[in-house]
Amino acid sequence: MKIIVVGAGLAGLVATRALQQFGHEITLIEASDGIGGRVRSDVVDGFTLDRGFQVLFDAYPAVQSWLSLPELELCPFDPGAVICRHGQTSVLTDPLRDLPASWAAIWSNAATPFDKLRLLLLSRSLTRWSSAQLWDGPDISTLAYLRQRRFSTRIIEWFFAPFYGGIFLDRSLSTSAKCFLFDLKMLAEGRTVIPSRGMGAIPQQLAEGFVAAQTTLRCNTAVVGLVHEETRVVGVRLNDGHALIADAVVLAVPAPIAQQLAGLALPSEAKGTITLYWEGDTALTTNRKLWLNANSDTFVNNACQLSAIAPHYAPAGRHLLSASVLGVPEYSDDELYAAAEADLQRMLDYDPAAQQAFSRYRRLRIYRIPYAQFAQPPGIHPTLPANRTSQAGLYLAGEYTEASSIDAAMTSGEKVAKIVHHDLTTPNH
Numbered sequence: 001m002k003i004i005v006v007g008a009g010l011a012g013l014v015a016t017r018a019l020q021q022f023g024h025e026i027t028l029i030e031a032s033d034g035i036g037g038r039v040r041s042d043v044v045d046g047f048t049l050d051r052g053f054q055v056l057f058d059a060y061p062a063v064q065s066w067l068s069l070p071e072l073e074l075c076p077f078d079p080g081a082v083i084c085r086h087g088q089t090s091v092l093t094d095p096l097r098d099l100p101a102s103w104a105a106i107w108s109n110a111a112t113p114f115d116k117l118r119l120l121l122l123s124r125s126l127t128r129w130s131s132a133q134l135w136d137g138p139d140i141s142t143l144a145y146l147r148q149r150r151f152s153t154r155i156i157e158w159f160f161a162p163f164y165g166g167i168f169l170d171r172s173l174s175t176s177a178k179c180f181l182f183d184l185k186m187l188a189e190g191r192t193v194i195p196s197r198g199m200g201a202i203p204q205q206l207a208e209g210f211v212a213a214q215t216t217l218r219c220n221t222a223v224v225g226l227v228h229e230e231t232r233v234v235g236v237r238l239n240d241g242h243a244l245i246a247d248a249v250v251l252a253v254p255a256p257i258a259q260q261l262a263g264l265a266l267p268s269e270a271k272g273t274i275t276l277y278w279e280g281d282t283a284l285t286t287n288r289k290l291w292l293n294a295n296s297d298t299f300v301n302n303a304c305q306l307s308a309i310a311p312h313y314a315p316a317g318r319h320l321l322s323a324s325v326l327g328v329p330e331y332s333d334d335e336l337y338a339a340a341e342a343d344l345q346r347m348l349d350y351d352p353a354a355q356q357a358f359s360r361y362r363r364l365r366i367y368r369i370p371y372a373q374f375a376q377p378p379g380i381h382p383t384l385p386a387n388r389t390s391q392a393g394l395y396l397a398g399e400y401t402e403a404s405s406i407d408a409a410m411t412s413g414e415k416v417a418k419i420v421h422h423d424l425t426t427p428n429h
């Protein structure tokens with residue numbers, strides 16, 4: 001059967017691979033000049049710059065099923081984080097997985113001894129829960145959940161707000177506690193990693209599995225509408241004026257675009273972020289942890305010396321630094337860099353040598369991503385759309401049918417392929 005998949009992000013790529021395995025013929029249409037969607041990397045002056053700082057949890061179930069992890073040459077972060085506040089740093093980590101830092105973590109003033117014990121017990125208990133159990137049942141915000149579990153205000157403000165704020169792009173911790181628990185489970189069960197050649201290696205590997213006889217990829221081609229035959233969707237209209245006809249159409253575009261194309265109400269509230277990159281001749285740290293900004297009135301939420309984690313991200317002898325800002329304030333590049341540099345200098349107050357070295361760093365590039373994730377308030381997940389729509393022939397794939405993550409996008413792609421295959425091969429459907 002002939003199937004059109006619109007959008008070559010992770011959801012569209014996995015959908016294409018899975019449909020190909022079922023023996024179908026797929027045309028994958030992508031509006032931009034390449035594959036990967038929100039997971040792409042650029043090479044600038046020999047530096048690998050992900051289009052927005054992001055990481056992979058190698059325990060993600062869909063990642064385990066669809067990627068050959070050894071070939072990605074994964075570079076792990078060390079567990080936990082360095083908390084920067086008022087010119088001092090402290091380390092919080094998982095003592096069972098990070099022995100070298102556990103002594104420092106025991107003495108860290110970022111959390112009470114009870115906090116450390118509670119966090120350890122919670123993350124261990126999550127390894128005994130299935131993912132399905134985690135997503136079930138009533139929901140509250142991450143903040144309400146942490147308070148319910150009697151975590152102190154200090155660990156909430158110093159650690160959870162910047163750490164999970166960086167993951168959900170929401171420092172207020174108003175995101176669903178289901179997301180928090182799922183990610184804590186992933187952190188407890190696996191590593192936080194980046195591929196040695198950039199996050200863009202993930203979609204590249206998925207596309208390497210395309211079989212030319214079954215899959216045609218068309219980049220720089222946007223779908224601008226659907227073609228109907230009576231009530232059935234039978235194809236798509238392209239921006240070059242042509243139409244393509246198929247047995248089924250899978251929309252694997254971000255929710256706001258799927259909403260426009262399909263006329264369906266889909267989750268559309270956006271969480272945005274900005275990533276800034278610098279390079280320099282001296283490493284600010286050899287630490288492989290994320291740095292969290294635990295000051296009040298923050299501009300930068302988190303930062304990291306990426307080349308300490310993945311040396312190929314920088315040419316030999318050079319060092320790459322990234323910083324993430326939550327939201328997309330309307331600043332010029334200069335204003336963004338100036339505000340971020342001031343905040344990073346404040347985070348580095350504990351180390352004058354690092355401050356000196358950073359003042360010599362060169363600005364590389366800024367990425368503004370107004371739609372990085374969709375907002376996930378408590379209770380949203382059971383209301384997310386199904387892959388099968390009420391319009392015959394039309395299907396949805398994308399993170400927004402599951403949750404906002406790499407795992408969710410890939411899971412959605414896998415699920416939609418099974419449903420499309422079922423519908424096309426079941427008589428009278």
Ligand SMILES: Cc1cc2nc3c(=O)[nH]c(=O)nc-3n(C[C@H](O)[C@H](O)[C@H](O)COP(=O)(O)OP(=O)(O)OC[C@H]3O[C@@H](n4cnc5c(N)ncnc54)[C@H](O)[C@@H]3O)c2cc1C
Pocket residue numbers: 006007008009010011012029030031032035036037038039051052053054055056167221222223224252253254257273369371372373397398399400404405406407409
């Ligand atoms: C900065 C940032 C940080 C993140 N951090 C993390 C993280 O640390 N961990 C994590 O798990 N997740 C993270 N995420 C989220 C994760 O990257 C996304 O959830 C996931 O990549 C979404 O994949 P998708 O296939 O659903 O959508 P997309 O990647 O958005 O793919 C949709 C594709 O459709 C194409 N398209 C759009 N309109 C059309 C059209 N009309 N015609 C044809 N093609 C079209 C787009 O160009 C795009 O390629 C982050 C995202 C960003 C941006």
